[in-house]
Amino acid sequence: MIYENEIRYVLCLLKCAVSDEIPPNPPENLDWEVIFKIGKSHKIYSTLFFGLQKLSPSLYSSIPHFEDYATEYRKNLVLDTNRSFEIDIIKKELKKNDIDFVLLKGTVIKYLYPDTAMRVMSDVDILYRSQIQKINRQNELLISLMENIGYKVxxxxxxxISFYKPLAAISRNMRIEMQTELIDKGYEVWSDYLKNIWDKLIKKSDHEYVMRDEDFYIYHIIHMAKHFINGGIGIVHILDIWIMINAYRSVDKDYIAGELKGIGLLDFEKNARALCKYWFSNDYVIPDDYTRKTLKLMETFVISNGAYGTSAQAEANRVVEDNGKKVSLMAKIFPKKNIMINYYGDILKKHPSLLPFYYIRLNLKRVFLAPKSSSKRLKAMNSVTDRQISKTRELMKRCGL
Incomplete structure (x- = not known):
């Protein structure tokens, strides 16, 4: 892989950041501009800062961009503090309105890190349910209570429903995603598995619930697999697994393995766990050449696609899913029914006759609300190479997806 030394040192810094280890002195001729770009594309400046500051002051003071890493950490520290404050306000409002909820993803995982500001988050995800049965009335109540505390849709x-609140102190918006399901309906097996999650939750306090460690780990694997097949995952996804492996030492591993096997994700989890050990463990030995090739393919896939994947990789994944057929312009304008259901939910599953109206809605949104991103995506679709498709096909097969 290009920039092998830089990638290895980034991973070393991350491992030391979340453990008691001290990083070795950086190799000579290390390209710090490359390391800085990796930090940016994967949104890991804050975590890298913790690793870098473990070096001797004479070393880290001479590292290019060190102050930028420190500044990004301080920004994230302020954002993390504001986010915790806002979450407390939202929780009180939800409880007051008899709405059950559970915090998800990074909002939970960050407390497993040595410092909560080490784990960068783009938004806050909250699963909720109301005593009101009609979804429109649920939405009206939710929007009303969020507007009462300063949020806008x-x-x-x-x-x-996504909400935002401007935070002038850090020139960032506070983003809150309130969701009624843990995953899109189009992922039928995973959606069916997660739809009964409320039966597994533990009540923490009035209207607030939490997942058991085992179920939270399974949910993380499902969420990661979704992103993996959609366009890519970032280093943080793998680091999160490493953090959970070390934090959840007493979990029921047989239960986790059985549940993942039942939804077709056991092989994917085993490979992701192996990549964790390959990156962050001091005593992991790759068992055979097949595993070595799989890990190198996964490593390239993860590191090259940044924190959230790329449009080009997403298109390559779609081609593989469609058995090697590149999507025509017509198919781009009118996606397959299962893709539309995945995006718009059960209404199209129950009322397929509405599909033409939703095609109109989708393309009006593309033209008038997101013309630049739509154009960028079309270009990405046309840029996919046969080699990228071949590599993606091999990776998905090896990973069990």
């Missing part, structure tokens, strides 16, 4: 989708 960012977007409305069938399974979630």
């Amino acid at each position: 960012w977007s409305r989708e069938p399974l979630e």
